[in-house]
Amino acid sequence: MIKKLLIANRGEIAVRIIRACAEMGITSVAVYTDADRHGLHVKKADESYSIGPDSLSGYLNVHRMVNMARTAGCDAIHPGYGFLSENPEFARVCADRGIQFVGPDSKVISRMGDKVAAREAMIEAGVPVIPGSEGNLSDVEEAVSLARDIGYPVMLKATNGGGGRGIRRCDDEASLRRNYDRVRSEATKAFGSTEIFMEKAIVNPRHIEAQILADRHGNVIHLYERDCSIQRRHQKLVEIAPSPQLSPEQREYVGELAVRAARAVGYENAGTVEFLMDADDSFYFMEMNTRLQVEHPVTEMITGVDIVQEQIRIAAGEPLRYSQDQISCRGFAIEFRVNAEDPKNDFLPSFGRITRYFAPGGPGVRTDGAIYTGYHIPPHYDSMCAKLIVWALDWESLIPRARRALNDMGVYGVKTTIPYHLEILDSEAFRKGSFDTGYVDAHPELTQYSVRRPTRELAAVIAAAISAHKGL
Structure with a gap:
């Protein structure tokens, strides 16, 4: 088993991997730039090391990252998502330097990263393509x-x-x-x-993706699908597992296609096969992401499988702990990407200091994030600051629970997409489970919500004004 693991990433995904390491008894090593010196992943890791002052180059420098792992005595590197996660050179250098890369082989990353080569592989495997x-x-x-x-x-x-x-x-x-x-x-x-x-171009398709796990012993399984149709400019905003728009037969079919795709390229570790579903309910292969997905928590919530821990076990050479008939799908889960953006101002990024932060709780509620009261959201990275994941036994129960959790969540000092997500939940089309990739453009009224100052924030403003008045 892996003893010490370097996380070649930052933010909420780094915190997520650190938590998996803690449960597995693995020493976690975080890296940071000057912009991330006070990041939560730095505080939570067993060890942490600077990778330079530049906010981006440190996370993108293959040799610096591998050298850091060697210097720290790590036997593995987890790339998270983004940055170097789908860089075949990174996986190759890790292998050359005797560091276990938590992900697929560099040749597979390269092949599936080339969209034309990926299409050719799927055609050969009998997976339908556009x-x-x-x-x-x-x-x-x-x-x-x-x-x-x-x-x-x-x-x-x-x-x-x-x-x-x-x-x-x-x-x-x-x-x-x-x-x-x-x-x-x-x-x-x-x-x-x-x-x-x-x-x-498939006009306003539904975006359906299937999560797969594969080991080096030839075992491949799927963990059902996610519906990622709620998007803005090809960027996902809300993800749901399983899709409320699929029948049991379609669910089984898309899972089988994903397994076939993974076997066709000799895939190993966690991956996601993405499909577009047209108006005639036909599925077409779009791409394969050779890494952990941002939205992996919704799959964990409905299956009970810790995907990050399984990634690490697979990288260590262990066989899958589950066969396909042991994987069941229970209930529905939804993930909201809480971005530091202003939906009323064309989703303009809203970086800065978080004056107050309240995480939601209660049954079926999970928050993956790396923010805290007083934290400064740096302007150098993606605007996502947290993910709110909510589970319920059925779709009808999920909507009010998700609304309650969003209302419980408080991120003050910066504008966020929380009120926009609340508007989505109130949309009749969404509640009926009927939406596609054109949903956001078809509903411009979602940004017309009224902004209300939170009660706690208003009280703080009043107290500050009274204090200032007394000081005059």
Whole structure:
């Protein structure tokens, strides 16, 4: 078993991994930059080390991270998500230096990170894919010709893309010609490659993803699916497990497809196979994320499986502790990404000091975060500051429990997406379990909530005013 593990990440996911290590008796090692010196992951880890003053380069430097693990006496590295988590070079250097990478092999990361290669692997395995180009596009004229064949709208996508970047929808030839060089430029800036490909655009699909676990002994299982259809600009806002929009037969089918996809590429560790479901209820492979997902807690809530601990056991060479028939799905879980953003101002980031923080509690409520009263949310990273996860035995019970938990949660000093999530819960379409990736754009009224100063915050303001008056 792994004895000492370095977490090559920060924030809430670093705290999540530290907690898993604590339960497994593994020494946890955190890293931080100057911007993260007072981060909760630094406070909670058994050991912590600086990786330099720059807020980003330290987390993105492969050799510095591996050298730090060696210096600290670690035998493994967990990449979390983001940063180096899907960097095949990172996994390769870890292997070369005798450090166990908690994730799949570098060759698998590379293959599935190449969207064209991933499509080819799925076609070979018999997993349905969206109609599109057979490989990378050579020029705009090839793109125009192909679009005429498959029909508009189409999507131009960066071959090495991810996270909603390097992707544009084109509704006609003019927009295709206009966006072609733009997507190539975005792909170069974000991913260091000009390669792009094309797919038929599935208008307002449902975004369904399946969680898989696979070990080096040939065992592969799925942990059911998540519905990630509530998105804004290809970024997920709310995630649900299992999907309230799927029948039992569809649930079984998408799980089988995910297992088939994982076996086709010799996958090992935790991964997510993402699908788009069209209006005719057909599923199409979109991509495979070769890492832990932000939304993994909802799967943990409905299955009882600690995915992070299973990742570590798999990396240590242990066989899966579960067979597929031992995995059951109980109830529904929902995750809200609590972002430091102002929904009323086009979701503008709202970084700064948290003056007060109250975590919600009660039955079926879990909070994954790295914030506390007095913490300064730095402007250098993603705006997500916490995740609120709520479980209930059925969909009808989940909605009021989730509303209660959101109302219990207090993050003051910065604007957050909490009131926006409350509006979603009050939406009739959402309550009926009927939504797709066009939901946010179709409901602009969700940002028209009234802002009310919290009672505690108002009392503090009044007390400060009285105190100031007395001092005059």
